[in-house]
Amino acid sequence: MKKSCTYLAALLITVTACKKEDVKNESATTDSTTVATEKTATEPAKPMDSVAMMEAWKAYATPGDMQKLLAEESGNWSGESKMWMDPTKAPEVTTMKGELKMVLGGRYQEGKYTGTAMGAPFEGKGLVAYNNATGKFEQTWTDNMGTGIMFMTGTYDSAAKTITYSGECVDPATKQPKKIKQIYQIVDANTRKLEGFDTGPDGKEYKTMEITMLRK
Template identity: 45%
Template sequence: MKKIFITLSAVALCFASCKKEEKMDSGEPMMNDTVPTEEPVPMVQMDSASMAKAWETYMTPSEPHKMMADEEGKWNNEMTFWMGPDMPGEKYTSGCEVKMILGGRYQQSTYSGEMMGMPFEGISTVAYNNATGEFTSTWIDNMGTGLMVVNGKYDPNSKSTTMTGTTVNPATKQNIAVREVYTFVDENTRKMEMFETPEGGKEYQSMEIIMTRK
């Protein structure tokens, strides 16, 4: 791995150097820029061994990845949706299958069920970034054409991950701030809560999913 990384780094540096020389030797007249430009931020110099070690740490599954791997298998979901503040909840059921992909580095969950009299399908992915210490979750389903992305961190005291992001209201085209709280209730139970804040409005709970391991 280290040899491959060092070789790729050398090729990248060589390519950048060649492009620079090519630009200088192109024969085109150089123009004096009168517009002040910001000085580029100097790159942190690292020796090849340290750089290879950093990448090795970045790509190696860690403890949070083991937490995600513990959820592999099939789950039953009791879902409740609220279309707005002070509105009654609508209840549905679904199932999902959770598995780790790409060598245990990412979690993928595939959902299926029925909602509002129509077949429902959804796919979520969860990543834990070793470099930032942050989780990122994405969501797509057959009830829309958008992609929702939320980011956040795990709190060991509450045994929950809180992630935030934005989605869009398809009727008004306005952005909606979303906050997702994912709680590890016990070994066989998870709770996912979604809260939304429309532009100019107050936050309200829009969804709750109780997941029970089959």
């Protein structure tokens, strides 16, 4: 990593040197009056030295409080799932099981879930991370009910103990993108609640799922 960082620093210095411009003065004559105009090139930001760059990468790669928050959920969970295929009708109620663990040195949370959905076996996998560089949570989701990968980003509200995720997915029926949202709540040390929201044909948001998980 040290060699890569040194190379990047050298590259930035070279690019900066190539882009420096002298201040140019131009004279413009309008109605026999000479007006002096000055064009000043915007000075580019100074490149980071190799030491500062290494420190930035170290901060980016080091697990912190938000990764610890994810690690607290490691273990086995079970709970109830409510799914609304039609917001005007009663939800389908099923049970789910989940196994959560931290991977890659405590940097990411990997989740595996099983249950039933629409009368068929359900299996899903999730990967959750807190990106130290952006200050946001990120998650991917895949399951046996589709062939795509869902990606969402979220912000944490420490007072409410909730992570609000937002993103887009493609509607399989219309092939058009639509907005989706999830609210993940830390109810207490042994209880988690997840609510999912979709966008209907009318552009309005409606609730599609509610999952309450209890630590085993």
